Amino acid sequence: NAGVTQTPKFQVLKTGQSMTLQCAQDMNHEYMSWYRQDPGMGLRLIHYSVGAGITDQGEVPNGYNVSRSTTEDFPLRLLSAAPSQTSVYFCASRSPGGGTEAFFGQGTRLTVV
Amino acid sequence: AQSVTQLDSQVPVFEEAPVELRCNYSSSVSVYLFWYVQYPNQGLQLLLKYLSGSTLVKGINGFEAEFNKSQTSFHLRKPSVHISDTAEYFCAAKESWGKLQFGAGTQVVVTP
Numbered sequence: 001n002a003g004v005t006q007t008p009k010f011q012v013l014k015t016g017q018s019m020t021l022q023c024a025q026d027m028n029h030e031y032m033s034w035y036r037q038d039p040g041m042g043l044r045l046i047h048y049s050v051g052a053g054i055t056d057q058g059e060v061p062n063g064y065n066v067s068r069s070t071t072e073d074f075p076l077r078l079l080s081a082a083p084s085q086t087s088v089y090f091c092a093s094r095s096p097g098g099g100t101e102a103f104f105g106q107g108t109r110l111t112v113v
Numbered sequence: 114a115q116s117v118t119q120l121d122s123q124v125p126v127f128e129e130a131p132v133e134l135r136c137n138y139s140s141s142v143s144v145y146l147f148w149y150v151q152y153p154n155q156g157l158q159l160l161l162k163y164l165s166g167s168t169l170v171k172g173i174n175g176f177e178a179e180f181n182k183s184q185t186s187f188h189l190r191k192p193s194v195h196i197s198d199t200a201e202y203f204c205a206a207k208e209s210w211g212k213l214q215f216g217a218g219t220q221v222v223v224t225p
Contacts (some may be wrong), residue, residue: 004156033213035215040122040150040217040218041201041217042117042119042134042215042216042217042218043157043203043215044211044215045213048212058212087115090157092157097211098145098164098207098208098209099145099164099207101147101159101162102157102159102213104149104156104157105156106154106155106156107154107155107156
């Protein structure tokens, strides 16, 4: 039972480079989200999806794109990396419903130099 | 809009001593409340949650939390901590149709 799988675990980018952070879940969850974690700021929502083909912006969407072509996958794209995007990124998934538990991946530690 | 405030950024505690992590939320409507734990270099995992009913909620690893509606608080407690409880703890709140909002986190450091 893999749960939520994120790849890669670590990445170093140069300013201006692009990359995609991968997220896959095998729990058939409709809801998926991307967060970034920065010291002293907790987790902030970047983008989220309530089902295949449906995405929306969260609290800090600028500089990031997402798509949801399947229930299982929810990749996060950085089109032109900036040092301000240095962070730890977490993907999460959950079932619909107000009080359902969110399951998190192990995180991707991204450094932009 | 709701917000979540964790009142302590870091809590040092000796092994076998009790610990309390404070969390306050602001919302004009009913919310669901959660505590998550993050061990070093790992993702977050759920400790416990409050949806409705009894205000005292018991979770995994001996943790419990008490929901206080009048004080809009959801403090987390453990009567006796272990070295393995060293981690960062996040309080989170969610309105019925809203998004999960996290506090800034509290780092618990347990020393022998």
